[in-house]
Amino acid sequence: xxxxxxxxxxxxxxxLFISLKTGAVATVISFFLGIFGARKVVKAGPKVKAVAxxxxxxxxxxxxxxxxxxxxxxxxxxxxxxxxLYGTFHIKVVQTWLGCIVAATVISFPLMYRNARAAFEQxxxxxxxxxxxxxxxxxxxxxxxxxxxxxxGIVSGTVLTFSRALGEYGATSMLAGNIPGRTGTISQKIAxxxxxxxxxxxxxxxxxILVIACLIIVAMNLAASKKLxxxxxx
Amino acid sequence: MALEVEIRKRIGGFVLxxxxxxxxxxxxxxxxxxxxxxLTLKCIAGIEKPDEGRIVLDGHVLFDSSKKISLPPQKxxxxxxxxxxxxxxxxxxxxxxxxxMGRNPDSAAADEILRRxxxxxxxxxxxxxxxxxxxxxxxxxxxxxxKPDAILLDEPFAALDSHLKWMLxxxxxxxxxxxxxxxxxxxxxxxxxxxxxxxxxxxxxGKTGETLELHxxxxxxxxxxxxxxxxxxxxxxxxxxxxxxxxxxxYGLVFHIGREIPKDVKYAGIRAHxxxxxxxxxxxxxxxxxxxxxQEDPFEWTVYLQNPGGRVPIQWKTPKKDGKRPEVSGPFxxxxxxxxxxxx
Numbered sequence: 001x002x003x004x005x006x007x008x009x010x011x012x013x014x015x016l017f018i019s020l021k022t023g024a025v026a027t028v029i030s031f032f033l034g035i036f037g038a039r040k041v042v043k044a045g046p047k048v049k050a051v052a053x054x055x056x057x058x059x060x061x062x063x064x065x066x067x068x069x070x071x072x073x074x075x076x077x078x079x080x081x082x083x084x085l086y087g088t089f090h091i092k093v094v095q096t097w098l099g100c101i102v103a104a105t106v107i108s109f110p111l112m113y114r115n116a117r118a119a120f121e122q123x124x125x126x127x128x129x130x131x132x133x134x135x136x137x138x139x140x141x142x143x144x145x146x147x148x149x150x151x152x153g154i155v156s157g158t159v160l161t162f163s164r165a166l167g168e169y170g171a172t173s174m175l176a177g178n179i180p181g182r183t184g185t186i187s188q189k190i191a192x193x194x195x196x197x198x199x200x201x202x203x204x205x206x207x208x209i210l211v212i213a214c215l216i217i218v219a220m221n222l223a224a225s226k227k228l229x230x231x232x233x234x
Numbered sequence: 235m236a237l238e239v240e241i242r243k244r245i246g247g248f249v250l251x252x253x254x255x256x257x258x259x260x261x262x263x264x265x266x267x268x269x270x271x272x273l274t275l276k277c278i279a280g281i282e283k284p285d286e287g288r289i290v291l292d293g294h295v296l297f298d299s300s301k302k303i304s305l306p307p308q309k310x311x312x313x314x315x316x317x318x319x320x321x322x323x324x325x326x327x328x329x330x331x332x333x334x335m336g337r338n339p340d341s342a343a344a345d346e347i348l349r350r351x352x353x354x355x356x357x358x359x360x361x362x363x364x365x366x367x368x369x370x371x372x373x374x375x376x377x378x379x380x381k382p383d384a385i386l387l388d389e390p391f392a393a394l395d396s397h398l399k400w401m402l403x404x405x406x407x408x409x410x411x412x413x414x415x416x417x418x419x420x421x422x423x424x425x426x427x428x429x430x431x432x433x434x435x436x437x438x439x440g441k442t443g444e445t446l447e448l449h450x451x452x453x454x455x456x457x458x459x460x461x462x463x464x465x466x467x468x469x470x471x472x473x474x475x476x477x478x479x480x481x482x483x484x485y486g487l488v489f490h491i492g493r494e495i496p497k498d499v500k501y502a503g504i505r506a507h508x509x510x511x512x513x514x515x516x517x518x519x520x521x522x523x524x525x526x527x528x529q530e531d532p533f534e535w536t537v538y539l540q541n542p543g544g545r546v547p548i549q550w551k552t553p554k555k556d557g558k559r560p561e562v563s564g565p566f567x568x569x570x571x572x573x574x575x576x577x578x
Contacts, residue, residue: 129281130320132307134334134380144333148324 014181015189016208018100022185023166026104027112030161033105034112035154039142041113042120053117060110064170067106071175075102099176100183104165112161119153120146159220163213237261237384237416241277241287241297250274250284250440256384256416260407261445262427263420264463265437271420272317274437275386278418279314280307291384291416313382317389319373321361327372328357334380344379351375366394367402374409385410385417391426403429424465428452436460458576461503466574467549468504480575486543489519492570501576506536506551508572511560517567523548526562535560 041052059067075082075093085091093099123146131141147154169187176183178192186205193201235258243250252274254261263271276282278289278296286299291312297304313334321330331347332339348354351371361369370390377385390406391399407430410417421427427434427448434451436443438459446456455461461469470484478491482502489502510517523539527547530536534554538547539562552560 124320126316126318126320127322129276129279129307130314130316131322131333132281133279133310133312133314134376135308135311135336136333137308144325145322148322151324 012180015184015186015205018097018182018184019166019186020212022097022100022104022168022172023162025101026108026165026168027158027162029101029105030109030112030165031158034109034157034161035116037109037113038116038120041117056113057110059106060114064107064168065174068103068171068174071099071103071106071171075099075175094175095177095179095183097176097183100168100172100185103171103175104168107168107171108161108165111164112157115153115157115160116150119150119157122153123149155220159217162216166212167209235292235414235416237278237292237418238288238290239274239278241274241284241289243273243277243282243284245273248440250277252277252437252442254435254442254445256418257433258414258416259433260410260417260419260431262431262434262448263418263437263442264422264424264427264434265420266422266463269437270440271422271437272388274442275314275388275418275420278310278384279312279386280305280310281314294383311381311383313377313380313385315373315377315385315387315390317392319361319369319393321369321372321376323361326358326360327353327364330361330372331375331379334376347375347379351378367398370394370402374406378409378413382415384415385413387417387419389420389422391421391423399426400429406430424452424463436463438463454574455503456577458501458503458578461501461574461576465505466503467506467551469576470502470504470546472499472502472575474499484545485521485548486541486545487521489568489573490570491573491575492518495575496577498577499575500578503574503576504548504568504572505574506549508568509539509548509550510567511552511562511564513567514569516571517569519568519570519573520565521568522565523562528559528562530559537562539566 037056041049041056044052072094073079075085077083077086077092077094082093085093091098093102127145127149128141131145136145167187168185169191172183172185173188173191178184178188186209190202190205193205237256239255240253241250248270250270250273252270263274265271273282277284280296283304284297284299287297288295288299289297291310295301295303296310296312322333325333328344328348332344335344345354348357351374353368353371353375356364356368356372361372364372391403394402403426419427419430421430432448433445434448435445436455436457436459443457443460451460452464455464455466458469470482473481473483474495475481475488477495478493479488480491480495480499480502481488521541524542525540527538528535529538535552537550537552537560539550540547550566
């Protein structure tokens with residue numbers, strides 16, 4: 001107990017804040033991009049659908065290190081995209097917090113996209129048709145009919161996206177590296193201290209991750225159960 | 235005040251060809267499932283797009299393939315009642331009713347409609363907390379609140395218990411007639427059509443037939459398909475023998491018709507209730523079945539009368555008056571007035 005207390009006092013809390021910030025930003029980006037992508041794919045023809053779905057799901061299927069490798073190649077300052085970004089906007093992705101966000105977003109995006117897509121596909125089309133005959137604009141239909149009906153899928157997609165983004169390790173370590181205080185996330189911290197044989201610190205951060213994960217999921221489920229009164233329980 | 239429809243659409247091997255004009259009053263599209271009734275409604279509402287044709291409502295062109303006009307459903311001002319009502323599950327009754335009232339709905343007008351449809355006390359419920367009849371009232375209130383120029387109803391009674399139906403049918407008919415807008419009512423049930431509508435058009439395999447006044451439709455449906463949809467149980471192929479006689483090929487009988495027989499008559503229809511085992515005034519046809527099978531129904535007897543030269547029996551329905559099983563011994567009678575002459 002005293003040992004744990006000692007660890008707590010000495011602890012450098014920066015990994016927690018870096019992870020939370022990264023997770024939150026990546027979730028927001030994935031949320032909008034995922035819903036947007038899902039909408040487009042659901043409306044697309046069968047061939048476009050097959051290809052687009054494959055590309056959008058790819059980051060989930062690839063090992064994170066492979067995704068990280070590809071991102072590293074793309075954003076490297078020695079290559080066109082990275083050079084252009086740095087040259088025109090002075091933006092650096094490799095070895096920066098932005099890299100954490102890019103890596104976490106790319107890896108967590110498919111979870112949002114897949115869940116949103118499944119949610120859109122199970123929507124009763126008659127609701128959309130009815131809304132149209134009632135004169136509702138497509139925009140209003142999207143926000144007041146489609147999104148609420150797709151609610152459970154979108155909520156669970158968001159939860160999964162956040163949890164995945166929070167704990168992202170492989171791609172992040174390759175793209176953003178592990179710079180304490182800047183890109184050192186909890187997962188990277190755990191990996192690093194384990195290498196030094198410091199199981200106490202590792203255990204502490206594992207505990208932190210566990211607590212956060214539990215809190216988020218319970219909170220989201222509570223929020224969902226209130227908002228989604230119209231979904232029948234069975 | 236009329237809805238003129240003339241559209242064609244091909245989906246795979248299915249070809250839709252709908253052509254009719256629905257005036258004020260309830261116009262029924264009667265057909266088996268899969269005959270294209272719902273597709274026709276969807277084309278009128280703008281949910282589906284026909285390949286070619288024209289849809290005109292009160293002089294406004296909603297769709298015209300030759301002029302490349304196809305208004306979006308939002309601009310057609312057509313109320314559509316779905317078979318499952320398609321109420322928005324996440325909205326309260328009040329919000330559902332107000333959904334079609336535009337961006338700035340008038341709250342007092344909504345109150346008035348909620349009252350009129352007796353759903354004021356349900357206004358804060360969501361659809362999953364309503365009964366089938368209540369859902370239907372909300373759906374109808376939502377359409378009325380939208381102030382449509384025409385109303386389309388897709389099997390609106392299919393999801394209801396039968397003991398409630400008669401009341402709702404009456405209410406709906408009254409409402410639709412009081413609105414004075416063209417209403418197209420789609421159903422596969424001849425009883426519903428009889429209760430609800432003033433004119434009938436049959437649909438078979440994607441094609442509409444001619445439009446008939448309701449009673450005329452049941453008296454003289456015109457075609458074999460329409461006679462079947464009107465509930466006629468006995469239909470036989472016929473051969474015209476002379477000016478006033480036909481041979482009912484399937485029954486091995488010759489009927490006296492007593493009126494002019496059109497040239498294109500291919501079938502004859504006889505309703506199971508129009509046959510009697512006692513002669514009536516002017517019942518000028520008589521036949522003697524050689525055998526019969528009696529089937530007991532809840533409130534009537536159905537008897538299958540087999541004639542000596544017949545391929546199929548004639549169905550006869552007679553009420554259960556004293557509970558006694560009907561005896562089939564003597565001749566049966568049939569008035570030539572009740573023999574429906576049918577085209578292909």
